[in-house]
Amino acid sequence: MSFGQGGPHGPGGSYDSSTPDWGAMADRTAARNRRRKLLMIGGGALATALVASAVAYAVVSGGGSSDNRPQGLPTAETLPDEPEQPDPSFSEVKPPPPPDPRDFISDSDKDTAPLNAGTLFPGDEITMSSRTYAKGATAGTKSCASAASGRLGPALTGNGCEQVLRATYSRDGVAVTVGVAVFDTEAAATKAKEQAAGNILSLPGDGVPAFCRTTSCRLLTNSIGRYAYFTVAGYTSGQDVTSADTKARQAGKDVADYTFNSIVNRGEAQASAAATAKAG
Structure with a gap:
């Protein structure tokens, strides 16, 4: 069948229904x-x-489900609680603190060790910071006023002084006498120190000439426990000690420091003996 021009495939085209379009x-x-x-x-x-x-x-869901747990393992609820651990105990008993040495040198009832010039000033010399002083004469008296100047005596006797122990030390033309006044209590010794005026009398002898009797000298006063102590330092040549002098001043300080240490050592020795006796 012919449609002439203007068929379905454009001008001049043709259509054959028996042939498929393979493309x-x-x-x-x-x-x-x-x-x-x-x-x-x-x-x-x-x-x-x-x-x-x-x-x-x-x-995610398996972590909270017992279905996914391997068979035979206990659940958290069935695990036994950890046993409580007892607190450590110590049976060690601390020893009591040692006695205070000052207690022994402050009360005459406890301060019972032998007391005289020999026990308080032992040895033939003392050394303080490489400075050595030779020991001269020593003395002890229960008449406290006789070992002190007229101005110092009343402070000693008025507060119940029991005795005065003295020793003299010398070095390079300078001599020092220290006098230790012993009282019944610490309060009495402190009061005597506060009331003190004048000086302890110098103690010549054993190679040391008289000194500080008519000349100006260096004085020191102090106390510890039931002991008040006084030093007088000057030149054996008889010259005065001036305010600018350092030699006599140093000697007086050295002997005073030594005396302080000697009294403290007395207390420590008695405290140690008391501790040993208590432990035994």
Whole structure:
């Protein structure tokens, strides 16, 4: 059948119903294959995501479910509690503190060790900071006023002085006499120190000539426990000690420091003996 010009395929075209369009069919087939492949890829990814979600859910939910716990293991509720540990105990008993040495040199009832010039001023010399002083005469008296100047005597006797122990030390033309006044209590010794005026009388002898009887000398006063002590320092040549002098001043300080240490050592020795007796 002929339609003439202007047929379905354009001018001059022809149409044959018995001949298929192989190119169009191939195109349609290729398109279907592509769509099928994309659907398979997308479906696989979705399936993978679903599996991963399922695994994650199983892991999360399995931590709180006893169904996923290996058989035979106890639950947290059935585990026994840890036994309480007892606090450590120590049976060691600390020893009492040692006696205070000052207690012994402050009370005559405790200060019972032998007391005289020999025990308070032992040895033939003393050394203070590399300065050595030779010991001269020593003396002790229960007549406290006789060992002191007229101005110092009343402070001693008025506060119940029991005795005065003296010793003299010398070095390079300077001599020092120290006098230790002994009282019954610390309060009495402190009061005597505060009331003190004048000086302890110098003690010559054993190679040391008279000194500080008519000349100006250096004086020091102090107390510790039930002991008040006084020093007088001057030149054996008879010259005066001036306010600018350092030699006599240093000698007086050295002997005073030594006396302080000697009294403290007395207290420490008695405290140590008391501690040993108590421990035994």
